[in-house]
Amino acid sequence: MFTDDEYDYVIAGGGTAGCVLANRLSADPAVRVLLLEAGRSDRNPLIHVPAGFAKLTAGPYEWGWRSQPQRHCNDRVIPLAQGKVIGGGGSINAQVFTRGAHEDYDEWDKKYGCTGWSFNDILRYFLRSEDNDRLSAPWHGNGGPLGVSDPVNPHPLSKAFVRAGQEFGLPYNGDFNGESQYGVGLYQNTTRGSRRCSAAVGYLHPAKKRPNLTAKPGHLIARVILDGKRAVGIETTTGKSRHRYRARREVIVSAGTIGSPKILQLSGIGDPADLREAGVDVRHALPGVGKNLHDHCDLDIIYELNTYQSMDRFARPRPATVAAGIEYAAFRKGPLASTVVEGGAFSYGNREEATPDLQFHFLPAAGVEAGIAGVRPGYGCTLNSYFVRPRSRGTVRIASADPAQPPLIDPNYLADDYDLEMSMEGVRQSREIMAQPSMARHVKAEHLAGGQALKSKDDHIRFVRGHGRTSYHHVGTCAMGDADSSVVSPDLTVHGLDGLRVVDASVMPRIVSSNTQAPTVMIAEKASDLILGNT
Ligand SMILES: Cc1cc2nc3c(=O)[nH]c(=O)nc-3n(C[C@H](O)[C@H](O)[C@H](O)COP(=O)(O)OP(=O)(O)OC[C@H]3O[C@@H](n4cnc5c(N)ncnc54)[C@H](O)[C@@H]3O)c2cc1C
Structure with a gap:
């Protein structure tokens, strides 16, 4: 049945989580690990130069996914960039380093039955992963694999944004x-x-360089191979040929929020109705697979500046x-050392919330991401905002049994009226921040997509309905x-199956x-401990 090698762990997807797992699981030289991507x-050097982000949201390093027509966004088809490269989203993203609110994890633990995932439980994994060049205990780690640092030379406009946020009333x-x-400040990256x-x-x-770790890019995963209710390997396809890799201990699916449910569904694991519609035999009924899709719905406002800067x-x-x-080549400084997304803020759309519910990103540039409007080169900046705890939920479903066919992705943006209300509040606050003296002195005109007035x-x-878009989250x-709607247990094993996380x-x-x-x-760090029994 297996034409290729055997490994102890086969990791399906070489993105952010997959790379963390590949390192942690292969630390034991007695264990053979395969990473498939x-x-x-x-x-490509563009990936490694921070400002290269501006060239990566479309092109050969992303999947080119498109949403289904969004019913609550004027039936628009919204591009949904996701990394298709070793490192996944982490190789093409804006490098903004944030963890969320402590209370997010406490809710996972209390409200969703994710025992062991409260903030107190998981903080150590954030610390273990981090190598922060400015901050340390109690909230930060030093010496971990993930480098975190401040912007090297923040643009004067980003600093003006931070001052404007304070003039608006946010604490630094x-x-x-x-x-x-x-509050408002500069993001770490x-x-x-x-x-x-x-x-x-x-x-x-x-x-x-560890001999027990093999990473194979260019391998499209077709499905998880099941032997009854046990996952025993992964099948990949290169178009013409298929390869099978046996996992002696576990298969770990790490193909991201679109890729992972797709692989499970192709393997016959999912909602029976979805599988039958796609022509896939049901091997394990699990209705939650591909449900509960959500993302932050981003709104950009572009400003034209009065000077070339x-x-x-x-x-x-x-x-x-x-x-x-x-x-950049000589001193690792200057504009190319910038991630472009420099200024940030968290504010309250609803004052009764326990933690901020709006987030802002300030870019001292316009037209940075694929599909986002620009102005004359040298004269643009962007402020975007989103509601951080959206209530709308969508789906990912395979369209057919063909692994090469894109899935049907429906984020269902703005289906919930509260999301719409909070998004409008984000836009309102964005414009108010930009109207403060520190920013207003730089601004010649506001350019709203579609050229419409906002009164x-x-x-x-x-x-909001006409221009909301993905934040790639x-x-x-x-x-x-x-x-019943969940797919994995708090130890990340798939409900009802063995050998599969x-x-x-x-x-x-x-x-x-x-x-x-x-x-x-953090999730992958904790998962590695769960897999190795180090908890
Ligand atoms: C353009 C962009 C900007 C972003 N900006 C930020 C930011 O500034 N800060 C931040 O914190 N987050 C940001 N994010 C989000 C962040 O990068 C993701 O949340 C994170 O990478 C998710 O990690 P993951 O392991 O779940 O998935 P991914 O990193 O997407 O990894 C999944 C991997 O699986 C592979 N894969 C999928 N299906 C298959 C298959 N069938 N066969 C083989 N391989 C497969 C994919 O190619 C990919 O490499 C951004 C994301 C994008 C795309």
């Missing part, structure tokens, strides 16, 4: 990952020495770009918990109140 290697916050997220520090850089590459002037080849390249409530509704489709952002039962990379690293 559909995308290519992360050798020098550490969004400390006691509280509330997953960078080390002015280079991106993805989980591939921090975890996988240092472990790659923004970072988007480096987006095209010109003498200044060449000079910036030389400065009445109806204008705001039209804007998909989670929840293989939710951890004890409810899911370890990635898809297991979050509810999204954290921030960006999702650091929480995914």
Whole structure:
């Protein structure tokens, strides 16, 4: 049955979580580990230069997924970039380092039945993963694989944004990952020495010379091989041929929030109705697979500046770009050392919430991400906002039994009216922050996508429904918990099956109140202890 090698652990997906697991599980030389990834290697220098983010949200390092027409967003089909490369999302993301609110994890533990995942339980995994170059105990770790640092030379506009946030009434916050997220400041980044520090850089590459670890990019996973109710291996396809890899101990699916439910469904694990519709035999009925999809719905406002100063002037080849390249190569400084997403804030849309429920990202540039409007090069900046605890839920379903076919992804953005209300509040606060003296003095004009005015409530509704988009923070489709709708237990084993775990952002039962990379690293760190019995 198995044409290829045998391993102890086969990890299906070489993204953020997969790279963490590859390192931790192969630390024991007696254990053979295989990491399989559909995308290519992360050798391209664009991935490693922090500002390269601006060139990575479309192209060969992402899957090119598209949403189903979004019913509550004027039936728009929204591009949903997800990493397809060693390092996954961590190789193409904006490198913003946030963990969410402590209370997020306490809710996982109490409300969703994720025993052992309260903030007190998981803090040590955040600390173990981290190598922070400014902050330390009690909230930060030093010496871990994941490099975390401050912006090297924050753009003057980013500093102006931080002042404007204070003029708006937010307290200055020098550490969004400390006691509280509330306030305005500069984000720390997953960078080390002015280079991106993805989980591939921090975890996988240092472990790659271990003879017991094999990483295979360019391998599309077709399914998990089941022997009765036990997972015994993984089948991959290269188009023409199929390969099978036996897992003596466990298969760990780490293909991300879209990829993991897709692989389970292709393997006959999922909601019987979904599987039958796609022409796949039901091997294990598990209705929650692919349900509970959610993401932060992002709203961008673009501003035209009155002087030529923004970072988007480096987006095209010109003498200044060449000079910036030389400065970066020689000194690891200058515009290319910036992740572009520098300023940040957490605020309250609803004052009765225990923790901030709105998050903002300030970019001293416009037109940075694929599909987002720009202005004249050198004259743009962007403030985006989202509601951090969305209530809308969507689905991921395979369209057919063909592993090469994209799944049907329906994030169902703004289905819940409260999400719409909070998104409007985020837009309102964004404009108020940008109207404060420290920012207003730089701004010539506000450019709302579609060129519309924003005055009445109806204008705001039209804007939010017309322009809400992904923040790339998909989670929840293989939710951890004890409810019938959950897919994995708190030890991340798939309910009702042996030898199979899911370890990635898809297991979050509810999204954290921030960006999702650091929480995914934490999940994989804890998973490695659960797998090795080190708890
Ligand atoms: C453009 C972008 C910007 C972002 N910005 C930030 C940010 O600034 N800060 C932050 O904290 N988070 C950010 N995120 C989110 C963060 O990167 C993700 O939450 C995190 O990477 C999720 O990790 P994961 O392991 O669950 O999935 P991923 O990192 O996506 O890894 C899954 C891997 O599995 C592979 N895979 C999937 N299906 C298959 C298959 N069938 N066969 C083989 N391989 C497969 C994929 O190619 C991928 O490499 C961003 C994400 C994106 C895409």
